Amino acid sequence: xxxxxxxxxxxxxxxxxxxxxxxxxxxxxxxxxxxxxxxxxxxxxxxxxxxxxxxxxxxxxxxxxxxxxxxxxxxxxxxxxxxxxxxxxxxxxxxxxxxxxxxxxxxxxxxxxxxxxxxxxxxxxxxxxxxxxxxxxxxxxxxxxxxxxxxxxxxxxxxxxxxxxxxxxxxxxxxxxxxxxxxxxxxxxxxxxxxxxxxxxxxxxxxxxxxxxxxxxxxxxxxxxxxxxxxxxxxxxxxxxxxxxxxxxxxxxxxxxxxxxxxxxxxxxxxxxxxxxxxxxxxxxxxxxxxxx
Numbered sequence: 463x464x465x466x467x468x469x470x471x472x473x474x475x476x477x478x479x480x481x482x483x484x485x486x487x488x489x490x491x492x493x494x495x496x497x498x499x500x501x502x503x504x505x506x507x508x509x510x511x512x513x514x515x516x517x518x519x520x521x522x523x524x525x526x527x528x529x530x531x532x533x534x535x536x537x538x539x540x541x542x543x544x545x546x547x548x549x550x551x552x553x554x555x556x557x558x559x560x561x562x563x564x565x566x567x568x569x570x571x572x573x574x575x576x577x578x579x580x581x582x583x584x585x586x587x588x589x590x591x592x593x594x595x596x597x598x599x600x601x602x603x604x605x606x607x608x609x610x611x612x613x614x615x616x617x618x619x620x621x622x623x624x625x626x627x628x629x630x631x632x633x634x635x636x637x638x639x640x641x642x643x644x645x646x647x648x649x650x651x652x653x654x655x656x657x658x659x660x661x662x663x664x665x666x667x668x669x670x671x672x673x674x675x676x677x678x679x680x681x682x683x684x685x686x687x688x689x690x691x692x693x694x695x696x697x698x699x700x701x702x703x704x705x706x707x708x709x710x711x712x713x714x715x716x717x718x719x720x721x722x723x724x725x726x727x728x729x730x731x732x733x734x735x736x737x738x739x740x741x742x743x744x745x746x747x748x749x750x751x752x753x754x755x
Contacts, residue, residue: 463505596730634697688704
């Protein structure tokens with residue numbers, strides 16, 4: 463018999479390419495994961511993974527099963543939620559994906575209100591880059607993402623902007639540029655920058671700005687962790703662009719001539735997914751209480 467737990471173990475191993483990482487995600491032991499996959503392979507009379515040393519890869523049979531397994535698990539989840547929703551009670555498990563920055567600076571008022579209003583909902587929050595959150599929403603692994611909006615929305619994603627997040631050019635108070643009341647992009651291009659990775663949506667905003675002015679960016683240091691960027695900038699490792707909410711005494715905001723930039727933060731969910739009552743209630747809470755931040 464093909465059991466749900468066996469399929470779930472298979473999907474997690476396939477996506478993590480690791481039995482140990484799958485065990486961490488499922489909160490069970492690695493031998494238990496291996497046993498579930500072995501039982502599934504026995505039932506299907508085929509091997510699903512090639513195990514070469516520490517490397518784990520899908521076999522042809524595994525690649526054929528993966529999209530079907532994902533669909534089965536998603537259908538079961540939606541069936542379970544549909545039955546719960548018939549009672550009219552907002553309950554069950556709500557899986558969210560968000561960035562560390564949004565979770566720290568934007569979500570607390572909405573989360574506080576939601577948890578008090580709907581104590582029967584178990585909130586499972588995964589912190590990650592916004593780009594990863596888009597992927598998980600697209601794959602149906604989380605119901606809702608609270609993210610930095612992509613420059614262009616994928617066709618299968620519905621996006622609802624909530625916050626307009628002003629961005630500032632910043633330098634350490636001892637940086638050479640700090641002595642100027644104003645500067646230009648041309649001047650900034652002459653100095654190294656510490657920025658969010660240029661593969662991130664925030665990094666792309668900055669890169670697109672410099673590309674439009676045909677200026678080169680010097681980025682010897684890049685990381686996706688905004689708190690780390692603030693620290694590195696504060697000790698003089700280049701200028702940066704960060705949300706205005708992160709400006710503190712160790713940094714100085716630069717007025718860049720004729721330039722004003724911002725990013726949109728908000729909610730995303732899959733266009734073809736039937737949202738649970740919990741997800742709908744959470745989105746209402748974010749829309750209502752988000753601007754309290």
